[in-house]
Amino acid sequence: MTEQVSSGAEAPVVSVRNLEVKLKRRSNVISAVNGISFDLKRGECLTVIGESGSGKSVMLRSLMGLLPSNAQITGEIKVDGHDVLRAGKQELMRLRGESVAMIFQEPSTALDPVFTIGDQIIETLIRHEGMSHKAASKRALELLELVAIPSAARRLKNYSHEISGGMRQRCVIALALACNPKVLLADEPTTALDATVQIQLLLLLRRLQSELNMAVIFVTHDMGVAAEISDKVAVMYAGRFVETGTTEDILLSPRQPYTQGLLNSTLHAGMRGQVLQGIKGAPPNLAELPAGCAFAPRCAFSDEGCLSWTPDATALGGSHYAACRRLADLPEFKPVR
Amino acid sequence: MSNTGTMQKLLDVQGLTKHFTIRGGILNRVEGAVKAVDGVSFSVNKGEILGIVGESGCGKSTLARLLMGLITPDSGTVTIGGQEMKMRGRSLVDLRRRMQMVFQDSHASFNPQRTILDAIAYAPRVHGKSKQQAEAEARDLLTRVGLQADRFAERYPMELSGGQRQRVNIARALALQPEILILDESVSALDKSVEAQILNLLQQLKAEFGLTYLFISHDLNVIEYLSDSVLVMYLGQVVERGPVQDVYSNPTHPYTKALLASKPSLDPRKRTTAAPIAGDPPSPINPPSGCRFRTRCLHAEAICGKRAPKLTAVGTEAHQVACLMNEPGSGHSKAAA
Amino acid sequence: MSVVSATASKASASQPRFPVLRRLLPETPTVIAMIALLLIVLMAVFAPWITTGEPYQGSALARLKPIGTPGHWLGTDEIGRDMWTRLAYGGRLSLIAGIAPVVLALIIGGGLGLYAGYAGGRANTIIMRVMDVFYAFPSVLLAVAVGAMAGSGLLNTVATLTIVFVPPFVRVTESVSTRIRHMDFIEAARATGIPTWRIILHHMLGNVAGPIVVYATSYASISLILSAGLSFLGLGVPPPAAEWGQMLNSLRQSIYIQPWLSALPGFMIFVTSMSLNVISDGLRNALDLKKQM
Numbered sequence: 029m030t031e032q033v034s035s036g037a038e039a040p041v042v043s044v045r046n047l048e049v050k051l052k053r054r055s056n057v058i059s060a061v062n063g064i065s066f067d068l069k070r071g072e073c074l075t076v077i078g079e080s081g082s083g084k085s086v087m088l089r090s091l092m093g094l095l096p097s098n099a100q101i102t103g104e105i106k107v108d109g110h111d112v113l114r115a116g117k118q119e120l121m122r123l124r125g126e127s128v129a130m131i132f133q134e135p136s137t138a139l140d141p142v143f144t145i146g147d148q149i150i151e152t153l154i155r156h157e158g159m160s161h162k163a164a165s166k167r168a169l170e171l172l173e174l175v176a177i178p179s180a181a182r183r184l185k186n187y188s189h190e191i192s193g194g195m196r197q198r199c200v201i202a203l204a205l206a207c208n209p210k211v212l213l214a215d216e217p218t219t220a221l222d223a224t225v226q227i228q229l230l231l232l233l234r235r236l237q238s239e240l241n242m243a244v245i246f247v248t249h250d251m252g253v254a255a256e257i258s259d260k261v262a263v264m265y266a267g268r269f270v271e272t273g274t275t276e277d278i279l280l281s282p283r284q285p286y287t288q289g290l291l292n293s294t295l296h297a298g299m300r301g302q303v304l305q306g307i308k309g310a311p312p313n314l315a316e317l318p319a320g321c322a323f324a325p326r327c328a329f330s331d332e333g334c335l336s337w338t339p340d341a342t343a344l345g346g347s348h349y350a351a352c353r354r355l356a357d358l359p360e361f362k363p364v365r
Numbered sequence: 366m367s368n369t370g371t372m373q374k375l376l377d378v379q380g381l382t383k384h385f386t387i388r389g390g391i392l393n394r395v396e397g398a399v400k401a402v403d404g405v406s407f408s409v410n411k412g413e414i415l416g417i418v419g420e421s422g423c424g425k426s427t428l429a430r431l432l433m434g435l436i437t438p439d440s441g442t443v444t445i446g447g448q449e450m451k452m453r454g455r456s457l458v459d460l461r462r463r464m465q466m467v468f469q470d471s472h473a474s475f476n477p478q479r480t481i482l483d484a485i486a487y488a489p490r491v492h493g494k495s496k497q498q499a500e501a502e503a504r505d506l507l508t509r510v511g512l513q514a515d516r517f518a519e520r521y522p523m524e525l526s527g528g529q530r531q532r533v534n535i536a537r538a539l540a541l542q543p544e545i546l547i548l549d550e551s552v553s554a555l556d557k558s559v560e561a562q563i564l565n566l567l568q569q570l571k572a573e574f575g576l577t578y579l580f581i582s583h584d585l586n587v588i589e590y591l592s593d594s595v596l597v598m599y600l601g602q603v604v605e606r607g608p609v610q611d612v613y614s615n616p617t618h619p620y621t622k623a624l625l626a627s628k629p630s631l632d633p634r635k636r637t638t639a640a641p642i643a644g645d646p647p648s649p650i651n652p653p654s655g656c657r658f659r660t661r662c663l664h665a666e667a668i669c670g671k672r673a674p675k676l677t678a679v680g681t682e683a684h685q686v687a688c689l690m691n692e693p694g695s696g697h698s699k700a701a702a
Numbered sequence: 703m704s705v706v707s708a709t710a711s712k713a714s715a716s717q718p719r720f721p722v723l724r725r726l727l728p729e730t731p732t733v734i735a736m737i738a739l740l741l742i743v744l745m746a747v748f749a750p751w752i753t754t755g756e757p758y759q760g761s762a763l764a765r766l767k768p769i770g771t772p773g774h775w776l777g778t779d780e781i782g783r784d785m786w787t788r789l790a791y792g793g794r795l796s797l798i799a800g801i802a803p804v805v806l807a808l809i810i811g812g813g814l815g816l817y818a819g820y821a822g823g824r825a826n827t828i829i830m831r832v833m834d835v836f837y838a839f840p841s842v843l844l845a846v847a848v849g850a851m852a853g854s855g856l857l858n859t860v861a862t863l864t865i866v867f868v869p870p871f872v873r874v875t876e877s878v879s880t881r882i883r884h885m886d887f888i889e890a891a892r893a894t895g896i897p898t899w900r901i902i903l904h905h906m907l908g909n910v911a912g913p914i915v916v917y918a919t920s921y922a923s924i925s926l927i928l929s930a931g932l933s934f935l936g937l938g939v940p941p942p943a944a945e946w947g948q949m950l951n952s953l954r955q956s957i958y959i960q961p962w963l964s965a966l967p968g969f970m971i972f973v974t975s976m977s978l979n980v981i982s983d984g985l986r987n988a989l990d991l992k993k994q995m
Contacts, residue, residue: 079556080527178644192645193421222420222583223627228640230629249556252629256636275633293561295586296631297613303568304590306561310526433893461895473885478908484887487904488894541894 040067041210041243042091047103049086049095049267056315060086062267064103068260070210073237073244075254075275077290078264081311084247087264088213091245092128093120108210125156129204130213133220135196138203139188145172145199146184149206156207171202176232194225198232205236212237214246218253230256251294255279260347263287266312266322272341273348281361284350285327288361321353329354375411375577376464376545380404381441383431387650397651401427403601405441409545409594414571414578416592416609418585418624420646423598425581429549432579433466445545465543469550470531475522481507481533482518485540492541499540506536509573511566528559532566539574547579552587564591585628589613594683597621600649600657603676607684617679617686619662656689668696732984735977742974746793753787757944766960777963779949780956785963789970792944795856796971799938799945800926800978803863808918810864811871816910818872819879820902830876836869845928849937859929859938866928867921874917878910919982923975930971946971 049061060083068074078084089095091105093112105112108127110119132138140148146168153164165184172180175198188196197217204212214233218226234257237244246258254261254275261278263271263286271284282288289307309326312318318325324334334353341349352358385399402424409415419425430436432443434452443450443460450460468474475484485503490496504514510532522530531551538546548567552560564587571578582588588595588609595612597605597620605618616622626641642661656674659665669689676685677692693701745752761782769777769785776785818829836844845866852858882888883906891901930947932938939945941952949967957964 079558192648194645222646223585224420224623224640224642225645227627227629227637228643231637231640250629251557252631255631255633256629258633279631279633289558293558294631295557295561295584295590297586297589299590300609304561304565306565307558308562310528310559311556430889435889435892458895461893466890466893468886468890471886474887474890476887476905476909479905488891488896491894491896491900537890537894 038069041070041108042066042068042245043104043106044091045104047087047090047105048101049083049090050100051086051096052098052100058314059317060267060314061090062317064264064267064269066262066269066272068211068243068245070243071238071241072260073234073246073258074260074262075246075248075258076262076264077248077251077254077278079249079290079311081266081314082264083267083314084264085215087267088130088215088245088247091211091213092124092130094130125152125207125209127209128211128213129207129209130215131197131200131204131217133216135193135200135217136188138200139196141188144185144187145191149184149203152203152206167206168202171206172199174205174236175199175202177202193221194228197221197225197229201229201232201236205240208240209242211243211245214244216248217246219248219250226253227256233257251279251291263290266317267314268322268351269341270323270352271348271350273344274346277344277346277348283344283348283355283358283361284352285329285358286323287350289326321351329358373411374408375413375446376579377408377442377444378432379406379442379444381406381428381431381443382439383427383436384439399648399650400601400652401649402431402438405598405601405603407596407603407606409577409579411544411577412571412575413594414580414592416588416595417579417581417598418583418588418595419598420583420624422600422646422649424601424649425598426549427601428598429466429547429579429581432464432547434460462541463543464545464547465538465541466547466549467531467534467538467551470527470534470554472523474530474534477522480519480521481525484522484533485537488537489540503536503540506539507533509570510536510539511562512536526559527555528562531555531559531563535563535566535570539570543576545577545579547581549581550583551580553582553584560587567591585625597624600647600652602657603687604658605684605686606676607679607681611679611681611684615679615684617684617691618658618688619664620658621686656687664690664697664699666697672696729984729987731980735980735984738973739977739981742793742970742977743797745790746797749787749790749794753790754784755787757783757787757791758942759783766956766963768960769962776966777960779953779963785966788944788949789946789966792946792949792967793970795939795943795945796926796930796947796974799856799859799863799929799933800922800974802860803867803925803929804918804922806860806864807867807871807921808914811868812875812910812914814868815872815875815914816879816902816906818876819883819910820898820906822880822883826876826880829872833869833872836865837873841866841924842928842931845932846935846937849932849935854937854940856939856943859932862932863925863928867925870921871914871918875910875914878913879906882906882909916982916986919978919985922982923978926971926975926978930967 045065047061047064051058051060064087076084086095090101091107091112093115095101101113107123110123110127115123149168149171150161150164153159153167154161159167168184169180172183177183177195177198183191218229221229230253233244236242248254258275261273261275262269263278263284265286271278271282271287278287282291292305293307307326312322320335320337321339324330327334337353339351339353341351342355343349381402382404383402385401386395387397387399388395405428407415417425417428427436431438434457437452445460445463450456482500482503485506486499489499489502504518507514507517512529512532552563555563570576580588580591592609594607595609596603597618599620605612605621612621613625616625623642630637644661653660655670655672659669672689672695674687674689674692676687678684679686679691689695689697690699763782764778765782766780767774767778771777774784776789778784779788814829818826845862848862848865849859852862888901888905891905929938930950933945933947934951936951939948941948946967953964
């Protein structure tokens with residue numbers, strides 16, 4: 029699903045065209061990403077919403093060239109002017125850290141347990157920016173203060189097991205920001221955190237994004253997270269974007285049946301006493317994708333034609349696109365309130 | 366908990382306490398204590414769902430294991446149907462007949478080498494049922510939880526999806542025909558659409574089998590949807606409890622207020638502007654004196670460090686909160702004299 | 703959440719029978735090693751029929767005949783005994799001395815380790831620290847020390863090696879056992895009121911068996927070499943028994959006269975222990991479920 033880049037506006041910092049990723053294994057081939065295209069400008073936040081088995085993590089990792097060697101990738105990925113799929117090792121190493129950085133779900137595994145937090149940030153700065161140790165130490169302190177860690181000077185000397193989960197995730201963010209990346213990729217960074225910590229981190233990311241004018245791609249399964257931080261949302265199912273648009277488009281007036289099903293499954297206040305609608309069935313096996321629309325077997329509105337025809341994106345006005353053959357026949361969506 | 370004439374108390378817990386001592390140093394001295402669960406009391410009526418909510422370190426998982434007798438409590442009583450349960454020997458066997466636990470779905474919740482039929486049927490066989498009968502009943506249970514017996518009985522756990530495994534988890538717990546089910550984060554690891562299916566199933570089974578639930582979760586929305594009453598835990602203690610509508614619409618304890626305010630908004634037009642509370646949930650090692658929440662509470666005063674608050678009523682008798690501000694004559698400036 | 707955990711929306715085929723064997727077969731080195739070992743075992747078992755049948759029959763005239771002598775295709779040793787006969791009969795003692803200690807240590811060590819892993823706490827500490835004392839000694843040193851105390855003879859050799867192998871087996875079993883002990887399905891088993899001994903047998907044994915059997919098979923080759931070594935030092939099986947290590951010892955002086963002949967027992971030890979090693983590796987790969995994807 030591509031969007032028109034308005035003339036005269038800034039070129040997008042991330043540009044993906046027809047990305048397809050297949051993971052070859054001994055007995056089968058997993059079609060993790062099946063044709064994804066999008067643009068992202070600096071200062072914009074895109075949230076990719078998908079459940080398990082949607083291919084969202086694979087898609088995110090392909091943007092940094094982090095896929096295993098058994099991955100067959102076609103299409104085009106341009107990040108900050110670099111052609112990621114054709115970049116050599118050196119270029120990729122420069123790209124990671126300077127142009128794009130990633131934060132993961134488990135902060136405890138992102139930090140090396142035998143080095144202090146300060147050491148890890150300083151090492152990155154010396155390596156990538158060529159700073160002196162003194163300058164790097166000063167910058168490390170600034171970074172920890174940027175992510176609102178209290179007593180930052182003391183934290184620099186802590187090891188990762190000495191600090192709490194929320195603090196760790198902030199340190200991971202500080203580490204990721206060390207080299208002023210233009211793009212930040214986040215793979216479910218708040219899923220493992222408590223609610224009170226999650227909201228702090230979401231607000232932090234929102235602030236950092238606007239202060240540093242970073243582009244952010246946030247992968248999550250939580251609609252609430254998307255509502256809080258993103259400008260644009262893409263809903264991913266079986267390796268494709270089934271609906272894209274602004275956050276308001278997707279959360280307030282979704283048109284694709286899967287998106288609607290997801291919203292109806294999301295619990296919120298006032299749903300007490302109602303039978304939950306959910307979505308029947310389970311996500312498809314990415315090694316055995318059906319022909320036609322991947323959601324059709326579970327869709328309440330699908331017909332014969334849906335099983336043999338993979339829908340393209342239909343423009344719905346503005347930047348709102350939905351991939352569904354039967355858009356015109358769908359009843360009006362009444363969100364559960 | 367209120368006790369109307371028609372409802373009977375099925376489970377009654379008084380003063381349940383468990384401290385883990387930490388030893389350290391060369392002489393293995395006692396250095397401190399993890400006060401995981403400290404004087405927790407509550408009761409559940411037959412057919413009711415009690416939700417227990419809290420963040421990391423609040424002790425809810427320890428509480429679940431104490432109730433099941435997997436950990437021996439230091440003090441306190443557990444009474445089922447008027448009969449006090451001693452956590453050992455004959456009494457423990459009786460307890461486990463009447464109360465069972467559904468675990469969180471993890472890759473470790475089933476023995477990878479045994480079929481799911483064996484997983485369900487083994488415990489009844491150990492307790493004396495014949496192999497044929499146990500397996501026939503297990504097949505019946507599989508169908509009742511939504512998995513066709515002929516398709517799934519001989520499968521292995523790794524062949525099932527998360528939602529399917531969770532259904533088997535529930536079937537395993539029901540195999541011993543308990544009256545009370547403890548559900549410890551049973552839907553937390555599932556995708557939202559699958560979570561909806563399982564919640565519907567739980568409601569259905571409760572009606573079919575006449576069950577009573579103790580639902581433990583960190584997810585405020587799920588608790589609100591499912592529970593009749595709710596217990597809010599912080600650092601091993603109950604800070605607020607009452608009918609779920611009362612607590613959610615009129616949260617009185619500062620922690621409960623902060624927790625409820627931390628839910629991400631689902632409306633992108635009404636985003637959260639400030640985090641309701643700062644910092645991470647603290648660890649239960651050597652908790653603060655007096656009120657354990659005082660170190661993060663905006664209303665804390667000197668008296669809060671000296672006096673531990675008791676549960677006092679808010680409005681109706683059923684809604685109670687443990688806060689000096691609500692305790693007349695406690696010495697807090699906001700309390701009634 | 704990884705892409706790999708994607709679910710099947712329709713039934714996938716249930717497991718075929720003998721999955722481990724099926725996974726072993728495509729590995730060529732493993733198959734070659736299995737065939738080699740099988741041949742050696744057959745050679746030892748059928749020794750009376752495929753050789754002269756007289757491992758102790760010497761001849762003053764026919765001493766140290768080279769390989770290829772008519773009537774003695776692998777030559778004769780320093781007392782004139784037929785090498786082929788001695789090697790085949792030697793296979794019996796060497797294989798027993800190699801495999802029996804491993805099996806015994808597996809039963810004893812595995813049992814202790816399983817219990818230590820399940821029990822935890824003080825019982826675990828006592829068992830593991832006692833094992834640590836033995837484990838602190840290098841295995842060869844320990845074998846020699848115990849062997850010297852026990853004296854020579856096949857039974858003593860087997861006992862010595864069993865004692866040497868029990869500590870590492872306890873260690874490995876205990877660590878696997880402890881890991882499994884904390885998994886949810888064990889907690890679930892406890893919660894449903896299943897007694898301890900049944901949990902250990904029904905749930906833990908099967909999951910521990912895989913890693914410990916692989917570990918044990920890797921010890922088979924060590925056991926073989928150690929027993930040969932003990933015999934070589936005069937501590938294992940005494941002469942005139944045919945045992946490969948013993949033969950290496952007695953042929954030591956002849957190495958300048960008939961080098962190839964003298965190396966023959968060593969060659970047998972090498973091939974057997976190599977086969978056991980390769981089989982052990984193959985078994986480890988076959989049992990590693992992740993590699994099967």
